[in-house]
Amino acid sequence: MNFDPSDPVNPSLRSLSRRGLLRASVAGSVAGCMAGLGASDLFASPRLGPRLPLRADRKTKHVVLVMMSGGVRSRETFGSPQQVPNLVRLAKEGVLYTRLRTANLGHFGASMSIVTGISEARGIRDNARGPDPTLFEYVRKDLDLSPQDVWIATAGGAQQVNYAYGLHADYGPRYGATTLDSDGVFNEEFKALVRQFGAPRPFDDKSSKKVDAMRAALRKAQGGGKVAAREAEAKARVERYILDELGGGTSELRGAGSSDAKALRMARNLLSVFRPRLIGVVLQDADVAHGSFNSYSEVIRRNDAAIGELVEAIRGDDELRDSTSVFVVPEFGRDSDLNTRRGLDHGDGSDDLRFVSGVAWGPDFRRNVVIKDDRRTIDFTPTIADLFGSKARLAKGKVLREIYA
Ligand SMILES: [Zn+2]
Secondary structure: OOOOOOOOOOHHHHHHHHOOOOOOHHHHHHHHOOOOOOHHHHHOOOOOOOOOOOOOOOOOOEEEEEEEOOOOOHHHOOOOHHHOHHHHHHHHOOEEEEEEEOOOOOHHHHHHHHHHOOOOOOOOOOOOOOOOOOHHHHHHHHHOOOHHHEEEEEOOOHHHHHHOOOOOOOOOHHHOOEEEOOOOOOOHHHHHHHHHHOOOOOOOHHHHHHHHHHHHHHHHHHOOOOOOHHHHHHHHHHHHHHHHHHHHOHHHOOOOOHHHHHHHHHHHHHHHHHOOOEEEEEEOHHHHHHOOHHHHHHHHHHHHHHHHHHHHHHHOOOOOOOOEEEEEEEOOOOOOOOOOOOOOOOOOOOHHHHEEEEEEEOOOEOOOEEEOOOEEHHHHHHHHHHHHOOOOOOOOOOOOHHHEO
16 A cells, blocks of 8 residues: 555545545544544545745745754754764754843743743743744734644643644634644554554555555444545545554654654654644653753754654655755753752753754755854744745744845
């Protein structure tokens, strides 16, 4: 069974979907993982076929924003190029910032600041929606985008769902990002089916048979019934996403950094299937550094490899290749010196902690440019909004116009 990512509606999927095979069970599972969103929202007005840029003078139609929210020093990224070959390649083909001032030194507030473009005075224990609109809300509202156009894939943690939208009266949940946590579609109901038939790996013949068996079981469970063609097409996309997850073995990723690996894998699959306009990816595993420098280094290497996979998927896709931009930015760095556990905390106020390195890569940007002047992590939201022709009205950061070619 082969799925052509450039084919928005695989005919065999469409015929299956018409019979409503995904109607309650799987579609419900997916929807159940998405914060603040019902299945009907996701299936509303599926956008099929090639997409236009959102600004006539820009090539970018899709943006992936990767937030390294565990806290990562420049010393272990661009200061150790052999450790992050994929990030180095992105920088060579794009714009590298080596002195991005971070906004806040607690985990929650620092990443919140990246998505709001405002230095948020929030402590690590805060776990609530912020008062300010996020990048996701600006872009969705200004461009009238549907829920399936704007996503956030998180490595987990209850706090991270708060990055999807804030409480500002002019924005808020109706413009929020659709959220997937690191368990993705794998809720209990779906896991039971996977267990029953075995998780298919890449789509060789044997795996195809397993997937077919699983579909047949789902079809049987759902019964017949007519579904509008438009809805069926959207369901076909959801099914393809699920099969990509299974085929890619997302649920089987293990070990140090596996939550991050899952979030990046989900983003890759979302991009291939839904072709959303904007995906935020929130990583967190690098924070293992508090207890172990070695594990932290391993997480960084693994994140780099997963970012490489994501970018390879973009490069290998005819539609995405020349229309997708990728931004990578840590929320903050880490202390200069090891703690007594041979780990790295984040509290010494050093430049290692307060300044990070980030990358902007895409068809509209300059190539092989290094900017060593001070900029801020809160500049990314206004910049990405601008790229789309949207405006981050309340953000305090500035548009980084220097990235444009
Ligand atoms: Zn920490």
